[in-house]
Amino acid sequence: MAHRTPQKKYINFLIIPDGKEESRSFRLSVGMVRFLIVVTIILFFLISGGFIAYWKLGSLVLENNHLKEENFKLVKSLKQVDQLKEQLVALQNFQKKIRSSFEGYINVEESGNLDSVSWNDLNFEMMDIGRERSLFNNIPSLIPVEGFIARGYEPSSLISDAHLGIDIAAKTDTPIRAPADGVVLFEGWTNDGGNVLIILHSFGFITVYKHNQINLVKELEQVRKGQVIALLGNTGKITSGPHLHYEIWRNSQPVNPINYLNER
Incomplete structure (x- = not known):
């Protein structure tokens, strides 16, 4: 008995435009339709992943800029603190001089x-x-x-x-x-x-x-x-x-x- 080759299955698509233009139709094999669906899904995930990666990268850039700004403020504050420490030491030394020389009154000498x-x-x-x-x-x-x-x-x-x-x-x-x-x-x-x-x-x-x-x-x-x-x-x-x-x-x-x- 002869072996029969299975026939390809097709899906017909009919395009009916508005107006007086003639309708058009085309057909794609079921395998091609499945292929296009898979490609579409892959493209969707690739594009979505690209947008997500771009958004995350933008967030990282903003966070990095924020950290740089905070670091700059911190360095500036540390410099000001160092200046205040120096002034405090100067005040404390000056205070010791006042204490050692001041008893009852401050005289000219x-x-x-x-x-x-x-x-x-x-x-x-x-x-x-x-x-x-x-x-x-x-x-x-x-x-x-x-x-x-x-x-x-x-x-x-x-x-x-x-x-x-x-x-x-x-x-x-x-x-x-x-x-x-x-x-x-x-x-x-x-x-x-x-x-x-x-x-x-x-x-x-x-x-x-x-x-x-x-x-x-x-x-x-x-x-x-x-x-x-x-x-x-x-x-x-x-x-x-x-x-x-x-x-x-x-x-x-x-x-x-x-x-x-x-x-x-």
Whole structure:
């Protein structure tokens, strides 16, 4: 008996266009149709995979750029931290000089110890990164306490007779305010001055506050102009009633506070 070859199976496709054009038809073998379906599926997955890979690559590029930006900010911050550390060390060394030379009063001879410190090295604008300080906030022009001046500025060549500041009399516990932005260099007790504060400001200014009832800020604490830093008192041996003994120093030299007090 003769072996019959199986006939190929075809699928007919009929295209009926709109309008007056004639219809068209064509046929494809079942094998060809299956082949085209497989090719279409493969192309679909290839194109989809390409889009997914492109999207992932774009995400990686964005993430890489973000990491670069964060790394740049981190390096910048680390440099600023290093600068702050250097300034902190300078402040601590300066504070040690203040502590070793300050007992009851700062006299003209001892103030020479401060000359070894470079004021340019103490860049206090860096203590508050990103913010510019105005000249108004850096000059000690604010009257530190409400009261009346009981004794004025009386410099003298005789250290024992020198009065290197002014005495402002007021009631005990009257708030004492920082006359300018600055950093607390000294906070503690001395025999003559009682509770004493020393604040370092920009432009070479130092302000001194003696006979306080209580100090409200700590050493190396940053203070703002107008901030309450202490309460007026009558502490220490050299005192004649509740008052604030207030001094201003500029570049290691005492100056008359009256010349700077123009704000309330």
